[in-house]
Amino acid sequence: MLETIIQQGVNALQLGSYYSLIALGYCLVYGVLLLINFAHGDIFMVGAYIAFFCATAFLGHYGLIDAGMPGWIVLALTVPLTMLLTSGVGIFIERVAYRPLRLKGANRLYVVITALMMGIILQYGNLSMLGASRKAFPNLVPRVLFEIGGATVTSLKLASIVTCFLVFGLLQWIVTRTKIGMAMRAVSYDKFAVPLMGIPLDIVIVFTFFLGSSMAGLAGLLYAMNFPVLDPFMGALVGWKAFIAAVVGGIGDIRGAFIGGFLLAFLEVFVAATFSSELRDLISFTILLGILSWKPTGLFGKPRTTKI
């Protein structure tokens, strides 16, 4: 019995690490711009595809380089490249879709709708460019199974969980301890006063998208390694769930997104394990709804007052 609980706990930690990584991206952009970037789940999907093309290119599939590079070197090269390219996609979207609206002073509602449309464009752009066939993510590192207290864990699952904790620590450090982090918090506090203080608003916003999208790229890579069947719509459902996790955790607070992701995963796994999986989403989202009606700003959120 205890072994089962430990195993399910490990399962939940693994699932939670993806939710958390995606929720962190939602949270960063919301925290700074008060914009719900609904395209984030699809940026995660693009990240998984970028990781796929990087990994297969390094493995020599397209004849760009010779095959035979060891898997761990391929992985070591794929991680930074995926994060960089995915953040490029995020920054590009900010530039072409969100910034024009921001400069024209459009209501936030229109920006959110733009984000939704951007997500759909990414999904169907991928569908039309790459076709509906699934892509199989290659195995880069050999699968190592080991047992901890009766639970079976793979090296890859552990890596996902550890990465998620490291990323959380890094983001928390950037936001609370560095100058650019202070600038991000300042933009969040008052977008109109910040440029008057000599803080370059656009650079802070681009940096936020860079951070958020590179986390989505990293999540996409880890996700693709664990669930190696890629399709153009893979980001939609995971993205929504991560968004809900971020809101329940208290959107705008990094700790909230982190905890919210794991909370959702634990609820899902333990409901599926105790009751049947048909009830999984019903029960776990009812509990989340209960949390929100008890604390509408989420677990870590603080109510904002609007000054007139």
Next chain:
Amino acid sequence: MVCVLLFAAAAGAETIKIGFNIPLTGDIPKVGEMAKQSAEMLKEQINAAGGVDVGGKKYMLEFVYVDNETKPESAVNAALKLIEGEKVLAMVGPMGSGRAVPAGEVANNLKTVMVAPWSTNPKTTLDRPYVFRACFLDDFQGPVAAKFATEQLSAKTAAVLFDVAQDYSKGLSEFFKKSFEELHGAGSVVAYETFTTKDVDFSAQLTKIIRTKPDVLFTPQYYNEVPLIVRQARELGFKGPILGSDSWGSAELMGLCGDDCKGQYFVTHYAAAGAKGATKEFIDTFNAKYGQIPDDVGALTWDATNMALAAIKNMGALSGDLSKDRDSLREAMASMRGFEGITGTMSFDGTIGDPAKCAVIVKIDDAGEFTYHETVCP
């Protein structure tokens, strides 16, 4: 997105229009692609030979393909579009039962012959005189799988993992459970776990399954889910055999699954390896044209379409009145006896559109090929 591909027939000649309700996008696009390739090949062969001869008059074939996105509601729309909009004489597809059961309702209500090549759920044709199929049923496939697990995999206990939102997976799992428990007593299916379409993380269900220590895991899922299930089961420490159903048999399975699926067995409609006669000829022509071995979907689409064309020939003449022609095509289909297909011989008894066909059990060998293991006949 609905994409309609129209292939205009030779100008002047009279045509017979057949619609295809197939998944060109969505969860199982390979199935739609295979079906379309197979149908195109058939059309080219027949049109090159001058068309279909009905009562001494030659008709060119015109095939219309509509994407059902692997969604039940889109399959219904696709059926309406083909029957009402395109005015097809007959409809081939949908492929899987999740789409074929609702689309069959539409075809039957609109009195148009539908031939489902790959749908094995009994509800597809039940009480629907206009709906036929070209494959065996799940109330046959379930017992075949249970018997195979017992006799060849020496299983005394079994676990089932299936998608509760798919008519096909749900129905087949029920048949498997029933016949396995008839062989080994109540409670011998030690775990009966579900998930819902689009899930990718099965770790909670598989952990529960593995704790009950089943001898075999039966999972009647599609080729896009099988790799994830098999891989996660292995990662959680399951070492027993994993048994599949006809939905595994896509040409794309091994490309996605890799080494994890090697050594597993599944029940299917035909095995390409070691085929003879007309079946071999079909496989060779297909391979020469498209550079791949056709899977069971390709072969069954070929048979379903050919069977519909054979029935059209048996009609003797086309009146030109669509609803009258659709009715007489239904009669011709229902009285079809001993149609020699490449996946077996098919006959309809006039009351229900289900042919009695044999099932093949296939092993995935170490090279990733689907090799013939045995044939089970009803």
